[in-house]
Amino acid sequence: MLGSGFREESIRRGVDFGARLIGCDAGTTDFGPHLLATARSQFSRSAIKRDSGVILKAAVQAGIPLVIGSAGGAGGDANLAWMRDIILEIAQENNLHFRLATIHSEQSRETVKELMRKGRVIPLTPEVPLTDDAIDQSLHIVAMMGAEPIQAALEVAEVVVAGRSSDAAIYSALPLKLGYDPAVCWHAGKILECGAAAVAQRAAPDSMVAVLHADSFDVFPMRHDYRCTPQSIASHTLYENADPFRLTEPSGTLITLQSRYVAIDDRAVNVSGSTFQAAATYGVKLEGARLVGYSTIVPGAIRDPKIIGQLDAWLERLDENLRERLRMTVGDSLKYQLNVRIYGRNGVMGSLEPQDRVDGHEVMLLWDVISPSQELSHAIAASLSHMAVHNPIPEWHGLISGVAYPFAPSEIDRGPVYEFHLNHVAIPDTPTSLFPAEVETV
Amino acid sequence: MTIARLGDVAKLIRSKNAGPFWLTLDVMFDDPVVYRAVRDQQVVSVDVVSRLYRQPTERLKVFAHDSALAIKVSMPRPTSSGSPLDSDVFGGQQYAPLLDLEVHLQEDMPPAKPLPRSEEIE
Numbered sequence: 001m002l003g004s005g006f007r008e009e010s011i012r013r014g015v016d017f018g019a020r021l022i023g024c025d026a027g028t029t030d031f032g033p034h035l036l037a038t039a040r041s042q043f044s045r046s047a048i049k050r051d052s053g054v055i056l057k058a059a060v061q062a063g064i065p066l067v068i069g070s071a072g073g074a075g076g077d078a079n080l081a082w083m084r085d086i087i088l089e090i091a092q093e094n095n096l097h098f099r100l101a102t103i104h105s106e107q108s109r110e111t112v113k114e115l116m117r118k119g120r121v122i123p124l125t126p127e128v129p130l131t132d133d134a135i136d137q138s139l140h141i142v143a144m145m146g147a148e149p150i151q152a153a154l155e156v157a158e159v160v161v162a163g164r165s166s167d168a169a170i171y172s173a174l175p176l177k178l179g180y181d182p183a184v185c186w187h188a189g190k191i192l193e194c195g196a197a198a199v200a201q202r203a204a205p206d207s208m209v210a211v212l213h214a215d216s217f218d219v220f221p222m223r224h225d226y227r228c229t230p231q232s233i234a235s236h237t238l239y240e241n242a243d244p245f246r247l248t249e250p251s252g253t254l255i256t257l258q259s260r261y262v263a264i265d266d267r268a269v270n271v272s273g274s275t276f277q278a279a280a281t282y283g284v285k286l287e288g289a290r291l292v293g294y295s296t297i298v299p300g301a302i303r304d305p306k307i308i309g310q311l312d313a314w315l316e317r318l319d320e321n322l323r324e325r326l327r328m329t330v331g332d333s334l335k336y337q338l339n340v341r342i343y344g345r346n347g348v349m350g351s352l353e354p355q356d357r358v359d360g361h362e363v364m365l366l367w368d369v370i371s372p373s374q375e376l377s378h379a380i381a382a383s384l385s386h387m388a389v390h391n392p393i394p395e396w397h398g399l400i401s402g403v404a405y406p407f408a409p410s411e412i413d414r415g416p417v418y419e420f421h422l423n424h425v426a427i428p429d430t431p432t433s434l435f436p437a438e439v440e441t442v
Numbered sequence: 443m444t445i446a447r448l449g450d451v452a453k454l455i456r457s458k459n460a461g462p463f464w465l466t467l468d469v470m471f472d473d474p475v476v477y478r479a480v481r482d483q484q485v486v487s488v489d490v491v492s493r494l495y496r497q498p499t500e501r502l503k504v505f506a507h508d509s510a511l512a513i514k515v516s517m518p519r520p521t522s523s524g525s526p527l528d529s530d531v532f533g534g535q536q537y538a539p540l541l542d543l544e545v546h547l548q549e550d551m552p553p554a555k556p557l558p559r560s561e562e563i564e
Contacts, residue, residue, distance in 0.1 A: 029459075029461060029462050029523070030459060030523075030531075030532055031524075031531070032523060032524025032531050033462070033522075033523075033524045033525070034524065124463075125518065126463055126518035126519075128463070128522075230509065231509070231510060231511060234507065234509035234510040235468075235470060235507075235510040235512060237507075237510070238466075238468045238470075238507060238510055238512055238514055239458070239468075240458055240459065240460050240461075240466070241460055241466065242460040242461075242464045242466055242503065242516040243503065243505070243516065244505055244507050244510070244512075244514055245505065245507075259509065260509075261509050287462075292525070292526050293526075295526070337526060339526060339527055341529050347529060348529060348530060348535050348536075349529070349530070349535070349536060349538075349539075350520060350527070350529050351496065351520050352495045352496065352497070352520060352536060353539075354493075354494050354495070354496070354539050355539075368526065370526050417526055418524070418525075419522055419524070419525035419526065420462040420463070420522045420523070420524070420525065421522075423461075423462075423463045423522075
């Protein structure tokens with residue numbers, strides 16, 4: 001992934017080998033909804049600039065196209081502008097000249113509402129309720145482009161910086177345009193999108209090369225100390241996919257049930273036998289983020305076995321006392337959420353935890369107050385932390401101090417918090433209609 | 443016959459988000475004999491995962507991936523990644539309950555025959 005690093009010599013080796021395209025995925029939803037919501041990048045500008053500089057110079061000097069997808073991380077317009085700016089700066093500093101296409105993937109609320117009205121926004125599983133109000137709350141919405149907008153950009157530019165993109169489309173767009181078998185293009189793209197993640201033992205991120213044939217492709221790493229094995233390549237269809245045999249793309253589904261993975265030598269693997277089933281309806285995934293509120297957290301720990309032994313009752317009592325106090329101080333109709341994660345019981349897995357009990361001798365409580373303002377969340381958290389420390393249990397007679405706070409102040413303001421609130425596919429007029437591009441000569 | 447824990451015989455057991463709304467767990471092996479035993483004994487089945495993770499069976503998908511020597515489980519996340527109620531933004535620490543599942547291994551199991559094609563298993 002762009003910004004996570006790779007060796008310059010690996011890129012050079014790939015170009016010397018005769019690469020006809022350099023592709024790089026720059027995005028993910030992994031880090032959370034805040035990056036889309038706030039148009040920020042997980043990786044620093046200098047990290048992105050270093051990686052972009054290596055591939056931009058290599059591509060321009062070799063006269064081959066460069067495609068960067070999901071620019072800026074989330075692929076919104078501000079992320080895209082940030083990435084374009086970095087590309088222009090690298091070009092200027094290195095006296096590089098090329099045509100640059102910038103493909104937008106951000107969707108206005110009106111566009112999405114219009115698609116909804118036409119019945120062209122289809123929920124995926126798990127179904128997330130979607131209303132006009134939910135759309136209005138969106139800070140940013142992006143649609144995930146397939147190969148077609150990138151192909152159109154490659155007609156008029158050598159360097160393509162694309163907004164939110166299907167990871168595999170970054171690599172499949174060019175060979176699909178050249179007429180290669182869609183199954184070969186999409187499966188190769190799927191393997192390449194995480195670079196050296198598909199090697200047997202990866203020490204650090206690096207790059208991979210795929211060589212496409214009529215009905216199969218070969219894949220191998222550029223670092224000499226990395227190896228691809230049939231198992232490591234087959235395993236990559238497991239990674240981050242809910243279904244390893246049916247990988248959905250806007251234009252259809254890559255089916256790997258019959259795929260064969262054969263070692264060519266001790267570092268390279270040939271993949272054949274995949275099929276691509278064209279979709280009846282072309283659909284692009286939507287991603288959206290909205291503000292949930294402002295969070296103040298309070299971490300506190302308990303060592304007393306008498307309190308730990310009745311944790312639920314103790315928490316319930318605390319909740320009652322807190323609500324009563326808040327009615328007196330900030331009013332009845334208060335809109336706030338109070339969540340508590342109990343580390344030492346089910347703090348990591350929550351409702352999925354099979355051993356929903358305390359086995360150890362101490363627990364960590366992490367309270368999270370979320371309300372429409374930071375001030376209110378902080379006020380609630382301040383009452384909470386004071387009440388919690390003195391929250392009584394029947395076994396002790398007299399005032400107790402039952403919570404160990406590791407920090408003073410005990411309340412930590414976390415600022416705005418967000419959530420992904422779209423799990424939908426949109427049916428566009430055409431594969432390129434939601435993805436306008438700008439072309440400039442650099 | 444010996445009884446082994448998956449945590450002791452798997453090459454890698456991991457979990458991860460598959461997009462913000464899905465969680466996916468992979469149990470991967472090096473040895474085709476062990477993989478086949480786990481697959482054929484349905485050590486990681488929809489019913490087992492349903493009980494362990496307290497999820498209704500209709501929310502679960504379980505796959506046997508013969509080329510990867512891996513069993514895969516996918517389920518919708520209880521809450522989307524990074525949202526206020528989430529406790530594991532990458533979904534990376536949700537696999538531990540699978541470590542204690544048990545597989546029966548015969549001392550002199552025959553070498554693995556070519557595996558049939560991968561499939562979705564119930």
